[in-house]
Amino acid sequence: xxxDERDRPGLRVVPGGLGAxxxxxxxxxxxxxxxxxxxxxELFRRHQALVLAIVRRYARSPDDAADLVQRTFxxxxxxxxxxxxxxxxxxxxxxxxxxxxxxxxxxNHRRDALRVVRAPVEAAEAAAAEPAAPDALLRREREARxxxxxxxxxxxxxxxxxxxxxxxxxFAEIAEALGTTENAAKVSFHHATRALRAALAExxx
Amino acid sequence: VTACKDFDLLxxxxxxxxxxxxxxxxxxxxxxxCAACRAEAARDAEALSLAKLPPPTEAERxxxxxxxxxxxxxxxxxxxxxxxxxxxxxxxxxAAAALLAILAPGLLHNDPPAPPPQVALVQEAERWEVPDPxxxxxxxxxxxxxxxxxxxxxxxxxxxxxxxx
Numbered sequence: 001x002x003x004d005e006r007d008r009p010g011l012r013v014v015p016g017g018l019g020a021x022x023x024x025x026x027x028x029x030x031x032x033x034x035x036x037x038x039x040x041x042e043l044f045r046r047h048q049a050l051v052l053a054i055v056r057r058y059a060r061s062p063d064d065a066a067d068l069v070q071r072t073f074x075x076x077x078x079x080x081x082x083x084x085x086x087x088x089x090x091x092x093x094x095x096x097x098x099x100x101x102x103x104x105x106x107x108n109h110r111r112d113a114l115r116v117v118r119a120p121v122e123a124a125e126a127a128a129a130e131p132a133a134p135d136a137l138l139r140r141e142r143e144a145r146x147x148x149x150x151x152x153x154x155x156x157x158x159x160x161x162x163x164x165x166x167x168x169x170x171f172a173e174i175a176e177a178l179g180t181t182e183n184a185a186k187v188s189f190h191h192a193t194r195a196l197r198a199a200l201a202e203x204x205x
Numbered sequence: 206v207t208a209c210k211d212f213d214l215l216x217x218x219x220x221x222x223x224x225x226x227x228x229x230x231x232x233x234x235x236x237x238x239c240a241a242c243r244a245e246a247a248r249d250a251e252a253l254s255l256a257k258l259p260p261p262t263e264a265e266r267x268x269x270x271x272x273x274x275x276x277x278x279x280x281x282x283x284x285x286x287x288x289x290x291x292x293x294x295x296x297x298x299x300a301a302a303a304l305l306a307i308l309a310p311g312l313l314h315n316d317p318p319a320p321p322p323q324v325a326l327v328q329e330a331e332r333w334e335v336p337d338p339x340x341x342x343x344x345x346x347x348x349x350x351x352x353x354x355x356x357x358x359x360x361x362x363x364x365x366x367x368x369x370x
Contacts, residue, residue, distance in 0.1 A: 037277045040273060040277045040280075052265065056258065056265060062267070065268065066272055069269060070275060070276045073272070073276045074279055146255040150256050164221050165221060165253055166257065186214065187214065189218065189221070190217050190218075193217035196252040196253070197248050200251070
């Protein structure tokens with residue numbers, strides 16, 4: 001797995017594009033580390049939806065999800081600070097730190113079985129106790145069963161699946177964040193989908 | 206019913222919208238002609254659509270509002286703690302140097318056959334360096350999140366746990 005922008009700086013000759021976005025992001029990280037809180041606000045605004053998408057499946061309430069988001073940003077900043085200290089060769093894009101940290105926090109959070117009993121989604125659905133059509137009720141039940149099946153998947157399959165369907169990351173980015181190859185990530189996604197289908201078929205013979 | 210071998214891996218990726226336009230076109234052309242693969246693709250799409258989380262609720266979005274302020278404050282607090290340790294280290298270094306300046310001349314003028322325990326202590330003290338908390342932190346290796354080190358998940362967990370502010 002290589003870091004294109006870092007390994008081939010000479011290829012980035014066109015202004016703008018990924019290289020410029022990466023430099024802008026590094027400048028924001030550095031700005032915040034030097035005491036510019038507005039830079040943090042901007043980084044948060046850019047990435048909060050991504051981080052929330054990764055962690056919310058494992059949170060028991062909206063506040064719990066916000067706490068996971070906050071911890072993700074804190075740890076990603078510490079990691080970015082260390083990687084910046086190592087010089088440009090060891091620099092990892094901030095966004096990649098965020099994804100890695102969010103995935104790891106979510107994994108640890110998941111170990112506490114109590115926390116996954118009610119995702120904020122389910123709590124919100126339960127709160128909105130409006131009478132629903134039988135079809136809608138059936139769909140909700142099936143969704144809840146599928147969410148449980150997702151949490152029972154082997155770790156790597158679950159990570160790849162959720163980074164794709166919740167965070168909507170491209171497979172190249174999923175592979176980079178998880179330290180695997182794009183093909184291996186696609187195979188994991190395939191297995192995950194098959195496992196979910198099998199769980200669905202078990203429930204509805 | 207199973208998918209054709211060539212499309213087995215591609216169908217779930219297609220259902221997740223993860224194929225590039227050329228691959229997606231190839232899959233769609235095949236689906237138009239193959240009922241078995243169409244059935245497989247429909248099952249993939251159904252499972253993925255049921256597994257996908259709905260968009261964040263208003264309550265989830267609201268809960269995020271205070272996060273930037275709290276997170277920035279927590280990071281600044283951590284910085285102050287780090288700086289505080291440096292000052293404690295510097296104070297210990299000054300105290301150790303003062304102690305050596307007082308003890309060393311008297312002890313060095315003695316020339317006993319066997320050095321008294323104080324000399325060994327002073328020698329030990331002379332070799333001792335005030336540890337720099339920054340260096341200790343780095344040398345401990347607990348924060349070694351390499352650019353592609355996610356295969357050793359346990360090490361990553363330890364590193365991440367160490368970062369818990």
